[in-house]
Amino acid sequence: MTRARGPEGALTKRCTCTDPATGKRVGSRCPKLRRPGGGWHPTHGVWGYQLELPIRATQPRRQLRRSGFDSRDSASAELRHARALLDLADGDHDLAVQVGDLLHVCRPGSPLPDRDAVAARIRAGVPAAVPTTTGEYLTVWLDGRRGLAEKTVRGYADHIRLYLIPHLGQVPIQSLRTGHLEAMFTAIGRQQDEIRAARASADPDVRAKVKGVRPMGASSTQRLYATLRKALNDAVVRAKLIPANPALGIELPTARRPKARVWTAKAVEHWQATGKRPSPVMVWMPAQAGRFLDYTEGHDIVLYAMFLLILHRGLRRGEACGLRDHDVDLDAGYLTVVQQITTVGYKPITRHVKSDAGDRVVPLGPKTIAALRAYLDMRRRWQSVSDGTWPDSGLFFVRPDGQPWHPQTISDRFDHLVAKAGLPPVRLHDLRHCAATYLRHGGADMKEIQEVLGHSTIGLTSDTYTSVILDHERGRADAAAELIPRDDAAA
Incomplete structure (x- = not known):
């Protein structure tokens, strides 16, 4: 059974029962969803909702559909959350489309974006729709850097391409934690140890595999960390994507300047x-x-x-x-x-x-x-x-x-x-x-x-x-x- 749909969205309840004659799921038409008196059955079926999302002139119709809620109240609460996010546009259609983009890419089972965080982005004048992965954010961040020396930009790009995206690229930026970063530096350190061991090997074939490959020293690792720290600090201060910088809790070996x-x-x-x-x-x-x-x-x-x-x-x-x-x-x-x-x-x-x-x-x-x-x-x-x-x-x-x-x-x-x-x-x-x-x-x-x-x-x-x-x-x-x-x- 489904309530009437409209711009405010609709609550739904459905189950996985099948029609004995056709073998197809009956969904919201299942008679077991309601009690004999007409009220909803408390345990049969799950609740969900759907909400029309704003579109651009060239876009087809799109909806936010979520299900699997144990109660009507929990489904209704998330529907209200989604509507509250759209209301942040305050009549601005382009901004509403951006918020719609943000909702449309939310994966089933994952929480909706925090309203206060999106509101802070809008107040800061930055796009409401944001990259969903750390890799996407780093790419956008690098493209937006201005006034830097070409050599600095090249260093940032190499760090992002060679290390940060391979290790962190698929992690949602809002889910990025200090543990992810520590795991990355541990993996990089292990890889550099393998390169050093290969370079020192008595087997010429092993040495040939790493010919021209220089392992990262402490100074290079610190520079990589500086790139990551700066990018994530901007995610906190400028982009308002995350509440705190997870890189601030990282401890790395001190880079000592070699003595002559x-x-x-x-x-x-x-x-x-x-x-x-x-x-x-x-x-x-x-x-x-x-x-x-x-x-x-x-x-x-x-x-x-x-x-x-x-x-x-x-x-x-x-x-x-x-x-x-x-x-x-x-x-x-x-x-x-x-x-x-x-x-x-x-x-x-x-x-x-x-x-x-x-x-x-x-x-x-x-x-x-x-x-x-x-x-x-x-x-x-x-x-x-x-x-x-x-x-x-x-x-x-x-x-x-x-x-x-x-x-x-x-x-x-x-x-x-x-x-x-x-x-x-x-x-x-x-x-x-x-x-x-x-x-x-x-x-x-x-x-x-x-x-x-x-x-x-x-x-x-x-x-x-x-x-x-x-x-x-x-x-x-x-x-x-x-x-x-x-x-x-x-x-």
Whole structure:
């Protein structure tokens, strides 16, 4: 039996009895649904309701139909809840359609959206109809991000595509809990352990399966967590989808910045025997840095001045590539770091340096100035034979044809020179560590090193970019012992 239907909806009661003649269910026509006096039977059949939903001009008719309620009161209460959600539109047809969209995707047995949460979204001016899964929300969230650096957007996209959607994508955003996130990070950690084990395997076939695959370290895991935390915080504050951020309860291993270590004779011997570096961040002894510059001057004069500048003054790769002619004043003896050329994927991107501290003036010494003057003389010779095709890039360091350097090409050339020179390996970025270490040994204080390198805090400079050159510290190694009096006879 069904009450009259209309815009306010209708309550229904039906059962699963079948017609003996046809074998088909009789549904609401079953005579057992009512007592002999006409009242509803208290135990036979289940209650349900149906409600017409607003539609767009191009949409067919659609209804919200729900059943399985044990009592008329429970079915009636949910019908009133659904009508209250539609009433939030307050006569706005487009908004009513959005609320209808929200109701139409509700799965049978799942609760209807919370009225207060939907009302808060409407007051905030955001769409009432929202993605039902975490994956859909993350996709919409990324598409709506504005004013971010292209590299940041690329990082968010990679995190969402590679990790968040595979692990969390099918979880309804309103049902997302801290446990889901903890399970994801546990699974990712297990996967990274498997990659590390495969890379260390004695079986070449096993190693080949993970060739080129870098496991996530603590720092990368923290960046993934930061993306997730930001996205879910926006789901709380901006989208009003969830009442609290479940990522705030997550505890992850602290990402410790690796300490710089020096390529001492003992460290080189160990590396030659095992192929292992003492630290991801390695610093050449001054003699090793000199060998590199001597070899580069004889074998790659085109890039010699750039590498010398990085070693002497600690510029980042992107800062050296993005250095402009008018940023360099050799007569006054300084250069200004303002912009950098970085990469997103393999695409070069020119942008302002990443912090106010990075926008800095760097003084130049006589040896550095002499090398840069020699480079400019060489560049003028390149331009003189270019037959008028020399591009006006405005950049200080350019290729012999006048075109900008690709940052990855600089790194590749550097690695090639280090290997050919027979030197223990360092990364191009480690030349900054070298510069900081040499400055410290030369008497510069931490504040001066911080300003030259363009760090935002002196703690970053102290903790990461300075390392002790052991051979030059031996004079103070016995300082404590000399202060302690001893009985010569007893000794």
